[in-house]
Amino acid sequence: MSIYFKLVKALIASVEPTVQEKDRKKVFTRVMTFIAVFGIMLPMAFFVGIIIYWLTVQLMPSGAGQNAAELFLQLLSVFSFIFGLNVIFSVFYFSGDIENLLPLPLRPFQIIASKFTAALISESVMEFILIIAVFAGYIIASGVPFYAWLIAVFATLTLPIVPLAYCAVICMLVMLLTGFIKNKDTVNKLTGFLTFAVVIGLVAAVSTSGGLDAEHLVTALSDPHNALLGFLNAIFPHVHLVTSAMVNNTAVNLLFYLGINVLAVALFLLIAEAIYLPTAADVSRSASGRKTDLKKSMSVLRQHRPCVTYLKKEFRLLFRTPAYFMNCVLINLIWPLFLYLVYVLQGKTNFLESFIDNIHHGREETVLLFVLGVSAVSVLVTAANCIASSAITREGKHFAFMKYIPLSYMAQLNVKALVSILISGVGMIVYVIAAALYLGLGIKLTLLCVVISLLSVVFTTYFGIFMDSVNPKLVWDSELNALRGNYNIFFNMAIIMLLEALTCAGAYLAFCFTSIGALLLIVLLVIFLMVLVAVSYLLCTTKAVQNLDKLTG
Amino acid sequence: MIKLENVTKTYNKTVRAVDDISFEVKGGEIVGFIGPNGSGKTTTMKMITGIIKADVGKITVNGFNVRKEPLKAKESIGYIADSPDMFLRLKGTEFLDLIGDIYHVPTDKRQQRITSLAERFELSEALSSPMMSYSHGMRQKIMVVAALMHDPSVWILDEPMVGLDPKSAFELKQMMREHAKAGNTVFFSTHVLEVAEKLCDKVIIIKKGHLLFDGKLEELEAQNQTGSLEEIFLELTEK
Numbered sequence: 006m007s008i009y010f011k012l013v014k015a016l017i018a019s020v021e022p023t024v025q026e027k028d029r030k031k032v033f034t035r036v037m038t039f040i041a042v043f044g045i046m047l048p049m050a051f052f053v054g055i056i057i058y059w060l061t062v063q064l065m066p067s068g069a070g071q072n073a074a075e076l077f078l079q080l081l082s083v084f085s086f087i088f089g090l091n092v093i094f095s096v097f098y099f100s101g102d103i104e105n106l107l108p109l110p111l112r113p114f115q116i117i118a119s120k121f122t123a124a125l126i127s128e129s130v131m132e133f134i135l136i137i138a139v140f141a142g143y144i145i146a147s148g149v150p151f152y153a154w155l156i157a158v159f160a161t162l163t164l165p166i167v168p169l170a171y172c173a174v175i176c177m178l179v180m181l182l183t184g185f186i187k188n189k190d191t192v193n194k195l196t197g198f199l200t201f202a203v204v205i206g207l208v209a210a211v212s213t214s215g216g217l218d219a220e221h222l223v224t225a226l227s228d229p230h231n232a233l234l235g236f237l238n239a240i241f242p243h244v245h246l247v248t249s250a251m252v253n254n255t256a257v258n259l260l261f262y263l264g265i266n267v268l269a270v271a272l273f274l275l276i277a278e279a280i281y282l283p284t285a286a287d288v289s290r291s292a293s294g295r296k297t298d299l300k301k302s303m304s305v306l307r308q309h310r311p312c313v314t315y316l317k318k319e320f321r322l323l324f325r326t327p328a329y330f331m332n333c334v335l336i337n338l339i340w341p342l343f344l345y346l347v348y349v350l351q352g353k354t355n356f357l358e359s360f361i362d363n364i365h366h367g368r369e370e371t372v373l374l375f376v377l378g379v380s381a382v383s384v385l386v387t388a389a390n391c392i393a394s395s396a397i398t399r400e401g402k403h404f405a406f407m408k409y410i411p412l413s414y415m416a417q418l419n420v421k422a423l424v425s426i427l428i429s430g431v432g433m434i435v436y437v438i439a440a441a442l443y444l445g446l447g448i449k450l451t452l453l454c455v456v457i458s459l460l461s462v463v464f465t466t467y468f469g470i471f472m473d474s475v476n477p478k479l480v481w482d483s484e485l486n487a488l489r490g491n492y493n494i495f496f497n498m499a500i501i502m503l504l505e506a507l508t509c510a511g512a513y514l515a516f517c518f519t520s521i522g523a524l525l526l527i528v529l530l531v532i533f534l535m536v537l538v539a540v541s542y543l544l545c546t547t548k549a550v551q552n553l554d555k556l557t558g
Numbered sequence: 559m560i561k562l563e564n565v566t567k568t569y570n571k572t573v574r575a576v577d578d579i580s581f582e583v584k585g586g587e588i589v590g591f592i593g594p595n596g597s598g599k600t601t602t603m604k605m606i607t608g609i610i611k612a613d614v615g616k617i618t619v620n621g622f623n624v625r626k627e628p629l630k631a632k633e634s635i636g637y638i639a640d641s642p643d644m645f646l647r648l649k650g651t652e653f654l655d656l657i658g659d660i661y662h663v664p665t666d667k668r669q670q671r672i673t674s675l676a677e678r679f680e681l682s683e684a685l686s687s688p689m690m691s692y693s694h695g696m697r698q699k700i701m702v703v704a705a706l707m708h709d710p711s712v713w714i715l716d717e718p719m720v721g722l723d724p725k726s727a728f729e730l731k732q733m734m735r736e737h738a739k740a741g742n743t744v745f746f747s748t749h750v751l752e753v754a755e756k757l758c759d760k761v762i763i764i765k766k767g768h769l770l771f772d773g774k775l776e777e778l779e780a781q782n783q784t785g786s787l788e789e790i791f792l793e794l795t796e797k
Binding site for chain 1: 569607610629637643645650651652654655658659661
């Protein structure tokens with residue numbers, strides 16, 4: 006048994022980042038973890054607990070008290086399953102440790118069980134906080150006896166087992182029967198698109214059911230034949246059993262809950278013993294790609310200008326690296342979805358209708374707010390996609406390449422800026438034109454919006470590159486870690502957003518408290534943004550170039 | 559030709575990685591740069607290629623000052639870094655095309671040069687695959703092809719034999735000889751003393767940032783009557 010625990014400990018350590026960072030960075034990581042737990046997770050858990058409490062109180066009279074908690078736990082199980090794909094593939098197939106474990110005198114069962122436990126712990130730490138919050142809201146609202154708390158603690162630790170066991174079995178069957186998952190990139194893309202699909206599905210469901218207002222939700226959840234809940238209960242029956250065990254005071258439900266968990270783990274172990282080790286060994290051996298004729302390979306070579314080919318390289322790396330694609334590229338396409346989600350979640354407010362109406366009537370204040378919004382969103386999206394503010398960081402261990410090739414630092418930084426401007430700018434222009442057409446803005450105003458959007462993107466881009474050049478995070482062990490916990494990105498966003506907030510607030514206050522008209526303010530905004538572009542360009546092409554020259558990599 | 563004059567590099571104002579070293583690698587020479595781990599070999603090579611800035615001293619490559627005319631100096635260098643794990647998400651051809659464009663290699667010359675190098679290093683069938691799928695040795699081979707594709711007159715190779723199979727190592731050693739014979743410069747670091755012994759016209763031995771020896775092997779053997787290069791090296795570096 007001690008071997009099992011030691012293996013679990015070693016495997017968890019191999020899932021977590023292993024970069025040797027300086028003490029200062031360790032302190033920073035601890036502070037960020039503290040902020041993540043106490044500043045984000047705990048308030049979120051508290052909020053979830055309050056919602057579950059309120060919904061449970063509303064649902065109790067109709068005898069459907071447990072439905073709110075059940076639905077939330079089911080949705081957690083769905084996300085647990087999706088994110089589990091990534092963890093299972095990482096721990097079971099792409100951790101690179103199987104070739105070291107196989108020669109050791111270990112039973113297959115020990116390797117498989119310890120890997121499953123490591124995956125469970127890695128994936129569920131944050132999830133535990135949300136699960137306990139759901140149970141707390143539910144138990145307090147339904148007034149169930151004290152022993153329910155004991156069940157809740159037990160259930161918190163065991164609820165993620167079934168989704169992860171499903172996930173593990175599916176992963177192994179996929180690896181056994183298909184050959185399409187050859188590296189972690191494919192897994193990252195798969196989980197990214199699944200998450201995206203589920204979020205789209207949820208938004209569509211909420212949107213078509215008339216919004217997410219409380220009254221509507223209570224009505225839907227009190228329906229004993231709620232289709233979504235019924236469907237999820239069929240897939241994850243253990244959730245219904247454990248919530249029922251609390252409220253109905255039946256040991257039978259708890260025993261069934263235990264039975265399902267044991268059955269899931271037993272089935273997983275049985276299947277894993279039969280198919281895991283051979284498929285894992287295959288993955289570590291299947292490194293070589295397809296072979297092609299040399300003549301055919303040579304036919305694609307063409308001479309281009311160095312900057313053109315450098316630009317192509319930047320695009321290829323951004324689009325082919327899943328962590329960069331998801332965080333830097335995709336965000337430019339999907340941000341309107343988040344805006345729409347916020348709008349839908351507001352329920353029956355008629356903000357958009359009145360906004361459109363005001364635009365149609367040419368109300369200066371609304372037009373000015375729209376234009377300021379265009380600038381703010383352009384700045385926010387460009388800073389959030391961090392293409393610019395991670396431009397040097399992304400070079401990582403091949404940073405030296407930037408230094409030894411005969412291409413000036415200024416040219417390289419300008420190409421990196423162009424990548425950010427093209428990706429952020431094209432997305433923004435398409436959405437700005439679409440919004441302008443939808444709102445019926447005139448050609449002049451539409452053009453002004455496009456110019457303002459582009460200037461905001463260019464300014465944010467050059468400033469972002471300058472910020473990254475000050476102290477790029479060049480030591481990272483995975484592309485995701487290059488972006489995650491990178492305080493250049495965080496500080497760049499903070500500074501840029503503060504500057505943009507002051508600009509927008511200044512323009513709006515000038516409109517409210519002086520006699521300057523909206524159109525003149527918009528023209529002044531264009532001039533101000535041009536100054537910012539010039540300043541940030543100078544910063545990038547002088548200071549950032551000097552910073553790059555000093556960096557040793 | 560590579561020339562270092564009184565070059566010093568200190569990290570974090572405390573660790574003196576290279577301390578006032580001067581040496582010259584002339585055209586037509588193969589010079590082995592040897593020293594224990596952490597002796598300053600890679601730092602020196604990185605200063606020559608422009609990756610690291612020297613605190614003090616002057617470095618020239620083919621007469622171009624690395625600080626004052628960096629692009630001209632870099633254009634004449636073919637550099638193989640100590641790690642071949644670079645741009646692994648690019649295909650072999652995409653990486654070589656990038657290098658070809660940066661060093662202004664015309665299409666026909668690029669195709670001809672890559673074909674010849676790929677055949678010598680048995681890389682032909684792998685060029686269209688992403689470099690992520692390559693073994694360590696194949697990655698090292700493509701770095702060699704990339705470094706030599708623009709036919710640079712100065713080769714700076716940091717541990718170039720690591721990961722190469724015997725045939726590829728043999729080919730590279732042959733190419734080093736051919737390159738030096740044509741009047742060009744080859745400067746490489748290695749831990750394999752037999753390679754240095756068989757290949758080099760000159761060796762430079764460095765320890766803790768100080769030059770211990772700079773000269774022909776015969777001179778080294780004459781100075782130290784201990785025996786093999788391995789024994790001389792151990793005696794010099796363990797003093």
